Amino acid sequence: MSTDRAYYSSSIEGFLSASPDSVLGEVTRSSGFAIELTQRDAWLRQIAVLREHLTLWSGQGHLFFEFVVPRMGRRIDVLVIIKHAVFVIEFKVGESKFNRSALDQVWDYALDLKNFHEPSHTITIAPVLIATEAHDVLSTVAESHHNDGVLFPIKASPASLRKCIETVLSVGEGPIIDPLLWVSGRYKPTPTxxxxxxxxxxxxxxxxxxxxxxxxxxxxxxxxxxxxxxxxxxxxxxxxxxxxxxxxxxxxxxxxxxxxxxxxxxxxxxxxxxxxxxxxxxxxxxxxxxxxxxxxxxxxxxxxxxxxxxxxxxxxxxxxxxxxxxxxxxxxxxxxxxxxxxxxxxxxxxxxxxxxxxxxxxxxxxxxxxxxxxxxxxxxxxxxxxxxxxxxxxxxxxxxxxxxxxxxxxxxxxxxxxxxxxxxxxxxxxxxxxxxxxxxxxxxxxxxxxxxxxAVSMRSFRAEHVSSFVKHLLDREKTLARAALDSIRQRYPIVVTRDLPKAKQWLKSQARGSERYGIVVSSQAERLKPHAINVRSPMDPVHWFLDNKDDVRSSYYLEDVATEFHVQGLELDWACVVWDADLRSGTTGWHHRQFVGNKWQNINKAERQTYLKNAYRVLLTRARQGMVIVVPTGDLEDPTREPSFYDPIFEYLRGVGLAVL
Structure with missing residues (x-):
């Protein structure tokens, strides 16, 4: 039978007892549009693979064809619930290789369920990519370092699907999932x-x-x-x-x-x-x-x-x-x-x-x-x-x-x-x-x-009070900043480092699937050039925000950087904020600077001081899931990058409780 969430829904037992043609007919009718032969043949291939390898779990689970992912406007090829685990299965029919975009796609589906589908918050979710022409392939089954129950994407050939399911079920444990309760659970998206x-x-x-x-x-x-x-x-x-x-x-x-x-x-x-x-x-x-x-x-x-x-x-x-x-x-x-x-x-x-x-x-x-x-x-x-x-x-x-x-x-x-x-x-x-x-x-x-x-920030589905932390941080209210940080740190990691390469690696390790990450800096950050960051270098925000991982102009490459003018009103999943000597920490508050010619100059107008502070407010509130702040070490041989400009910033951030990477 079909549901509002899928073209076809059945217990595994019911699916196995139905003829392939009847399953195909139900999927086709529920789609609501004319089906091309290539799509029909793809569904028949998927049905055949599943019929062969799900027999061991007849009476122990449920299956959905073309399961909708509301926030993403897409459909999962097949979603199977067996015992305590959900298998998000994406088929690449006629293909023998596992490309990165396909792996990211199936991971995105799993993450969307984990983050926004209430019954999925505490269960094991296994993203599985099956290339139907691959032979004897089964990648390692392991949970990601986030420890939230979402496994790394599993590459599998049709023949290894049964072994894949057995391995996943042996890795995790938990209560048996009621498929009907699970599918009717609240879906609470936070879209970009x-x-x-x-x-x-x-x-x-x-x-x-x-x-x-x-x-x-x-x-x-x-x-x-x-x-x-x-x-x-x-x-x-x-x-x-x-x-x-x-x-x-x-x-x-x-x-x-x-x-x-x-x-x-x-x-x-x-x-x-x-x-x-x-x-x-x-x-x-x-x-x-x-x-x-x-x-x-x-x-x-x-x-x-x-x-x-x-x-x-x-x-x-x-x-x-x-x-x-x-x-x-x-x-x-x-x-x-x-x-x-x-x-x-x-x-x-x-x-x-x-x-x-x-x-x-x-x-x-x-x-x-x-x-x-x-x-x-x-x-x-x-x-x-x-x-x-x-x-x-x-x-x-x-x-x-x-x-x-x-x-x-x-x-x-x-x-x-x-x-x-x-x-x-x-x-x-x-x-x-x-x-x-x-x-x-x-x-x-x-x-x-x-x-x-x-009243409530929806940018960060992991922590609604990030904006409060940033406000207290920039207002120099250290006690309130520490308290706000304590309330968000479990679900929204914020770390600080002096090492830009280490920060880049942290971003890449945190992001899963197509979660977007990038480097953001103040438009006044003129002395980051030794770190290959030039705020005057032209960048195209359309390519930076919309293009994928194989485009050098995208944020993923961590080469082009965005300023507050590029990112205001938009968001990343994970952000690296590189803090220059334009906004410095002093004993009595912030010191505001602009780089003119070959030296830093004071910003004396209150209005322009506010603009600079707000620039950092924008930068520090762009990330949906977490961020790393980089404070360079400076250089004793460069009077425009003296360590004394940067060390107090780092000490202030560490002093409010940020973990050092």
Missing amino acids: IVEAASALYDQHSVADLSRSDAGAKNLLVTSVAVDQLIERAKTERRKAICFVTGVPGAGKTLVGLDVATKHMDAKSELHSVYLSGNGPLVKILCEALARDEVARKKTEGVRLRVGETRKAVQAFIQNVHHFRDAYLADQRAPIDHVVIFDEAQRAWTLEQTTQFMARKKGRANFNRSEPDFLISCMDRHMDWAVVVCLVGGGQEINTGEAGISEWIDAIQRHYPDWDLHISPHLADSEYAAVDALDALKTRPSVHFNEDLHL
């Missing part, structure tokens, strides 16, 4: 932003992508709250601005993409566009969605060109500066009634915008900040409009970024008829909007809504 965007673009709901715990409920509640205020503005013919706040990695971008992908129809009055000033994020999302759509359609027999698909994606995900320039030239109202501005705190100040307009656009008389101008574009609508501002705290990292107060000031000065829907947490210190909020006390139509705050 790229995975989430792809799923939303494929018309999944935000609920499908969320964990079923308090954090996920908060995400769903926030998405619903935004939907409701949009519907209210449309029904009552009002104009409104909404501020959604959240801790780093809580899912603000996910909420914005959820709104935008619900209303991609350009003919709909609710047509929405997602805008971001984060150029790398926009490029990466557009390219990822285009590639994914082409691959998805290919499985359905439809051929698409990436270029054509990319244009469709760009209709609802755009760079905010492109949107601004379009409506600078076109004085009509935008086609969109709803505009979502991600990282709204990074919009430009009046000074930055006017200078840019005079220098680049030849508009010497332009006198609006970027928030003011963007709101004015939506104000051109005669009936209704909604601006959704997604706001991160402590995320301003570049000169000329206005923070959120400029949005509120613009609304106060020029748009008296607009409604405001505000997260109460906008008053928290990291949003730097307290004075602006005070001015709203006498304004009508200001609504504070707790549902507009995302």
Whole structure:
């Protein structure tokens, strides 16, 4: 029989007693699409192998064909439950070799179950890759050093499958798994932003992508709250601005993409566009969605060109500066009634915008900040409009970024008829909007809504409080930092070292399957060149984030490095943060430096000191599963890299409790 999770589901006994044609028929009917002969023959080969080698466990387990992995949008060829173990089996029909990408694929499936499927947290999971033309192959059966019950991928030939199962069952032990309870268990995914965007673009709901715990409920509640205020503005013919706040990695971008992908129809009055000033994020999302759509359609027999698909994606995900320039030239109202501005705190100040307009656009008389101008574009609508501002705290990292107060000031000065829907947490210190909020006390139509705050980080499914640790670390609150570290260290390893090669090896040893890892550094880290790290060397964030292990431009090669500007809003599984002498530890706090010419200079402006500190906040909160921090030893013969610049940083990090690698 089929289930919602698989094309075919049966006890092993039932599978063995059924004819191969009846099993194939059930799998084919459940697929819902026309089956090519190559796929039919592949399924028949798999059925034959399993019928031959599962006889020993008739009455002792269960089998699923084409078992769905929700977060990844893929299906496991065969999943078999026998006694206390789950076997994730991927077949490569007609092949005799075991390539790395195939091994990573089956490992990814096993890890996804282990990390996000609740009943799989405490059981043995064996990823098995079978090359049907291989002979007498059975690789070593062993658990990885993470000791979480996921075995290293097992390479097997068809003839060795029985021996593989016997060996796995002898390695681990545990209670007998109830297949029906197991398959009905809660699946609580924590997708990357790229995975989430792809799923939303494929018309999944935000609920499908969320964990079923308090954090996920908060995400769903926030998405619903935004939907409701949009519907209210449309029904009552009002104009409104909404501020959604959240801790780093809580899912603000996910909420914005959820709104935008619900209303991609350009003919709909609710047509929405997602805008971001984060150029790398926009490029990466557009390219990822285009590639994914082409691959998805290919499985359905439809051929698409990436270029054509990319244009469709760009209709609802755009760079905010492109949107601004379009409506600078076109004085009509935008086609969109709803505009979502991600990282709204990074919009430009009046000074930055006017200078840019005079220098680049030849508009010497332009006198609006970027928030003011963007709101004015939506104000051109005669009936209704909604601006959704997604706001991160402590995320301003570049000169000329206005923070959120400029949005509120613009609304106060020029748009008296607009409604405001505000997260109460906008008053928290990291949003730097307290004075602006005070001015709203006498304004009508200001609504504070707790549902507009995302309190729980979803970036790290291993430890939700990494952002708290990083905040205390950077705020020099050593006692609080130690306490936060103690709460996360069991599930989220953070280590520090003076040795970059050792750190690279640590990354590679920690990552399993296609888990992404890479090196991130501050854009001010100018004296890492002796370590082959040049922050001025051009890198392509699309290749760095999206390409696989065999591409030298990818993060996996650990050659190109990303700065805070490349990685803000994105994430890695494992990160190496190399800490230069731009942010130094002193007895009274941080010392802020920039490298100019051939020497370090003090950064004296408080604003620029904040940008540098926030740069490290971004770098230290990129990893989903763990990170290594490298503090170079320096060089006594190089006055720009004196050990005295680096040693106090290392001692401070060790002093808050980080383990030394």
